[in-house]
Amino acid sequence: MLKSFIKKSRVKSPWIMHFDCGSCNGCDIETLACLTPVYDIERFGIVNVGNPKHADILLVTGTVNHRNKKVLKNLYDQMPEPKAVIAIGACGTSGGVFREAYNVVGGVDKVIPVDVYVPGCPAKPEAIIDGVVLGLQKFAEKVEG
Amino acid sequence: MTTEIILILIAVIVAPLLGGLISGIDRKLTAWFQSRQGPPITQGFFDVAKLFGKEKMAANPWIIFCAWVYLVAAALSVVLFFLQSDLLLIFFVQAIGAVFMVIGAMSVPSPYSQVGAQRELIQILTYEPLLILVFVSIYLATGSFQIDQIMQVEQPLLFKLPLMFIVLGYALTIKLRKSPFDFSTSHHGHQELVKGVLTEYSGPFLGLVEVAHWYETILVLGLCALFWSTNILAMIALLVVTYLAEIIIDNTMARMTWRWMLKYVWSVGLALSFVNLIWLYAKV
Ligand code: SF4
Numbered sequence: 188m189l190k191s192f193i194k195k196s197r198v199k200s201p202w203i204m205h206f207d208c209g210s211c212n213g214c215d216i217e218t219l220a221c222l223t224p225v226y227d228i229e230r231f232g233i234v235n236v237g238n239p240k241h242a243d244i245l246l247v248t249g250t251v252n253h254r255n256k257k258v259l260k261n262l263y264d265q266m267p268e269p270k271a272v273i274a275i276g277a278c279g280t281s282g283g284v285f286r287e288a289y290n291v292v293g294g295v296d297k298v299i300p301v302d303v304y305v306p307g308c309p310a311k312p313e314a315i316i317d318g319v320v321l322g323l324q325k326f327a328e329k330v331e332g
Numbered sequence: 333m334t335t336e337i338i339l340i341l342i343a344v345i346v347a348p349l350l351g352g353l354i355s356g357i358d359r360k361l362t363a364w365f366q367s368r369q370g371p372p373i374t375q376g377f378f379d380v381a382k383l384f385g386k387e388k389m390a391a392n393p394w395i396i397f398c399a400w401v402y403l404v405a406a407a408l409s410v411v412l413f414f415l416q417s418d419l420l421l422i423f424f425v426q427a428i429g430a431v432f433m434v435i436g437a438m439s440v441p442s443p444y445s446q447v448g449a450q451r452e453l454i455q456i457l458t459y460e461p462l463l464i465l466v467f468v469s470i471y472l473a474t475g476s477f478q479i480d481q482i483m484q485v486e487q488p489l490l491f492k493l494p495l496m497f498i499v500l501g502y503a504l505t506i507k508l509r510k511s512p513f514d515f516s517t518s519h520h521g522h523q524e525l526v527k528g529v530l531t532e533y534s535g536p537f538l539g540l541v542e543v544a545h546w547y548e549t550i551l552v553l554g555l556c557a558l559f560w561s562t563n564i565l566a567m568i569a570l571l572v573v574t575y576l577a578e579i580i581i582d583n584t585m586a587r588m589t590w591r592w593m594l595k596y597v598w599s600v601g602l603a604l605s606f607v608n609l610i611w612l613y614a615k616v
Contacts, residue, residue: 192381193381193382193384193385194385195378195381196377196378196379196380196381196382196385197382197385199375199378199382200375200378200379200381200382224366224367224368227363227368227369227370229359229363229368229370229371230363230368230369230370230371231371232371232372232375232378232379236527237526237527238444238526238527238531240389240531240532240533240534240535240538241527241530241534241538243382243386265389267386267387267388267389267534267535268386268387269385269386269387
């Protein structure tokens with residue numbers, strides 16, 4: 188019974204951490220808009236935390252470049268299991284308009300495993316919330332599997 | 333003997349459940365103030381259950397030890413309170429928990445954790461003397477530190493010690509880490525401190541700290557309840573009003589600096605205690 192309650196709680200209380208890998212700020216603004224009263228993601232128990240050690244879900248916006256890929260990897264490693272990664276926007280998914288730039292590595296999945304890709308440039312808050320929900324299902328499966 | 337065991341069980345099991353519910357109501361009301369919907373009031377339990385299910389990651393064994401000591405000290409102080417024991421004993425037991433929290437945060441080189449620990453120390457330094465003053469004034473008004481004897485007063489303590497209740501309110505706001513006194517950690521940890529003293533606590537250990545915080549909420553509310561122990565309805569009303577005021581203050585105040593806290597809380601707290609005690613003596 189306790190096990191199943193813990194499993195249920197995971198989906199009910201996802202704490203997200205938001206890391207900006209040098210985005211144009213478009214996706215960041217949309218992500219933060221989720222926290223405002225209009226979208227109010229806290230009603231699903233989602234809390235925006237600033238500490239990888241407390242986070243369950245890592246939201247990454249922007250293109251990964253050679254400068255910040257180490258930071259991204261480090262943050263990912265500091266998150267305790269079970270965890271999920273969500274790449275936001277065209278930049279997070281593939282590098283977007285910046286993918287040909289000389290210092291750009293590409294999408295987030297070049298550095299750490301990604302569970303959910305949220306498309307859009309910028310990604311809409313609704314899409315981000317959908318992405319988080321999908322991410323939760325993914326990590327519920329991961330725990331069982 | 334059996335009543336004591338029942339009281340201990342209530343203290344150990346019911347107190348944190350109540351504390352968790354109060355934290356949920358707190359979040360719901362806060363959301364309502366911001367015209368949001370807010371999480372369900374059982375959210376605290378989901379959070380803690382999830383934390384217990386996470387991977388155990390600790391920078392060093394001290395963190396684990398300190399989280400446990402904090403929890404045990406908080407639970408023990410609530411048990412002592414329910415057993416109507418000595419106020420001073422309760423005070424020292426909860427102080428041990430608070431100090432171990434700081435030790436845990438200091439045992440890691442992380443700058444956030446260090447800054448949080450320093451600020452937590454300053455907070456402890458600010459509210460402990462006031463708490464002692466409150467207890468001493470309760471002693472002066474009732475002639476005892478024993479809760480069971482304090483409960484026997486005919487007239488609510490609030491009439492004798494109205495200013496001391498305000499002083500206790502200051503201590504309470506600092507102890508519950510609410511604005512404007514949330515220096516060492518805040519509810520929303522994406523601010524400049526990240527999470528202060530709680531930075532290095534993660535997964536199950538953060539869960540332990542959270543449960544300990546629920547115990548502390550109950551302890552602090554219990555102390556407030558002593559001020560109107562003659563009538564159970566009035567006591568509940570007093571607690572509801574006090575906690576509502578806490579939430580409103582939390583939502584309308586910005587975080588201030590620790591220098592301001594030290595100056596303001598000490599000067600106002602000491603002045604209020606002074607006036608109240610003189611008044612108490614003038615009346616006797
Ligand atoms: S996907 Fe578009 S909006 Fe988002 S960071 Fe990239 S360029 Fe900016």
